[in-house]
Amino acid sequence: MENTKKVPVLRFPEFSEEWVVKKIKDISTIKSGSTPLRSNKDFFKNGHIWWVKTTDLNNSNIIKTEECITELALKETSVKIYPKNSVLVAMYGGFNQIGRTGILKVDATTNQALSILNTNEKVVLPQYLLTWLNAKVNLWRKFAGSSRKDPNITGSDVAGFPISFPQISEQQKIADFLLQIDNRIEKLIKKKQLLEKYKKGVMQNIFNQELRFKDNEGNDYPDWEEKELGDISDVRDGTHDSPKYHQNGFAFITSKNLLANGSIDFENVSLISELDFNNFNKRSKVDIGDILFGMIGTIGNPVLIKTSGFAIKNVALIKEKQELKNIFLVHYLNSSLVLKQFDDVTVGNTQKFIALGKIRKLKIHIPSLPEQTKIAKFLTEIDEKINQASKQLEGTKKYKKGLLQQMFV
Structure with missing residues (x-):
């Protein structure tokens, strides 16, 4: 077999x-x-043998799995x-799943949706193979889209997948x-998760009034009052019309554009x-x-407009009044006190929906204006x-992506 030789841009x-x-x-x-019969509970109940599925793949080290199987299933x-350092590749699940990878750091079994690769380590290291596959994940689209209707790949596709190596x-x-970059990414993920967990916990304590702020003299603020949102804020909604769309013009924001991180997707x-923009804004100018x-x-995902x-359209517009x-309010609307009320009032069989009148009826516990300001400042800093x-x-991920494009042939 004649070898083809190349070199990378960055080395x-x-x-x-x-x-x-x-x-x-x-x-x-x-x-x-393989997948043991689901109907036989003895194959899964109290199992201790790791069993990897596509959803367990994280493009990195696999140290545990969502499900385990029993010795009976193995028998x-x-x-x-399969042994440690086996590299796994997802073959099924459409373009969003195929090509996902993982490398076993524990001995484990897998289901039939995965290919298990064990390299000749004198030629290609398993960790290098994993990195290569992650860098070339988009190539699977060519394999999946060229030979069959369903966007999946086969064992033959995996066998024929090209790899360049030094x-x-x-x-x-x-x-x-x-790996150093991956470790940096993992630390940043954990940092973000810890901050989010901390905010969730402290919000619960604040809005349940278990944690109270004091004024600049160290005195307690007045007790909170319960009122309906429609009585203390101007609550309206956007247009109900369906306008004609254009190549150029003004952005038309709907519920799907409100993101969980408190921003708007304008892309x-x-x-x-x-x-149409001027007509709609006569009713609900933002x-x-x-x-x-x-x-x-999308129910909720409150966004404070900047x-x-x-x-x-399909969003409530809340304008501030004096009280x-x-x-x-934007933080309060993300609290468990409000989310619980949404669970009670959300209606609709195929698509979630909450009526404007229900939003106006939401019960809000209101502190004094100075305490509102302190709470908002504290949560905004988090x-x-x-x-x-x-x-x-995101910057570290982008940096890694740029390296992958240049470090491999």
């Missing part, structure tokens, strides 16, 4: 040899797993245990370098004419400082830390 300076291009079948064994079915010492250095929006709240499909110049500050961690995480 460690001590290496100069050309890379070899082969197929996975040339450097690895390829096997698949009476075709399920087999000598072992360079593979090791590449894998170690990228995936429809555009409307200036005439101003900076207002709150948008999803009513159809920019204007768009129209709305209740929106900088406080949000800023979460956003900073998110930016660091």
Whole structure:
């Protein structure tokens, strides 16, 4: 077999040899797993043997699985245990799933939706293979889309998948370098998760009034009062019309554009004419400082508006009055006290929906204006830390993606 040789754009300076291009079948064994009969509960109940499914794949180390199987399943079915450093590839599940990977850091079994690759480690290191597959995940689309109707891949596709690789010492250095970046990403993910968990807990304590703020003199603020949202805020909704969309124009925001992180997705929006924009804004003009709240499909995801110049549909528009500050309300609307009320009033069989009248009837516990300001400031500072961690995480992921594009042939 004649080898094709190439070199990457970005490389460690001590290496100069050309890379070899082969197929996975040339450097690895390829096997698949199995699923014990679900109807036999003895195959799963109190199991302790790791059993990997596509949803367990994280493009990185696999140290545990969602489900386990029993010794009986291992004995009476075709399920087999695969060793540490086996590389797994998802074959089914459409374009969002195929090509997902993982590398076993524990001995484990798998289901039939995965290919199990065990490399000749004198030729290709398992960690390098994992990194290569992650860098070339989009190539699976060509395999899946070219030969069959369903966007899945087969064992033959995996066998024929190309891989470029250098000598072992360079593979090791590449894998170690990228592992450092993966560790950085993992730390940022944990940092963000801890901040989110902390905010959730402290919000519960604040809005249940278990944690109270004091004024600048150290005195208690007045007791909170319970009122309906419609009595203390101007609550209206956007247009009910379905305008014609255009290539250029003004953004038309609906519930689906309200994101859980408190921002608006302006990239995936429809555009409307200036005439429709002006007509819709006679009824529900969105101003900076207002709150948008999803009513159809996406329920909730309140957003405090920081920019204007768009129209709305299928969202509630909450304008501030004197008694209740929106900088406080936007946090309260994300609390468990409000979410519980949504569970009670959400209606609709195929699509979630909450009527405007129900939003106006939401019960809100209101502190004094000075305490509202302190609470909003405190929670906003936590949000800023979460956003900073998110930016660091996305920046590191983008940096890694750029490296992957240049470090491999």
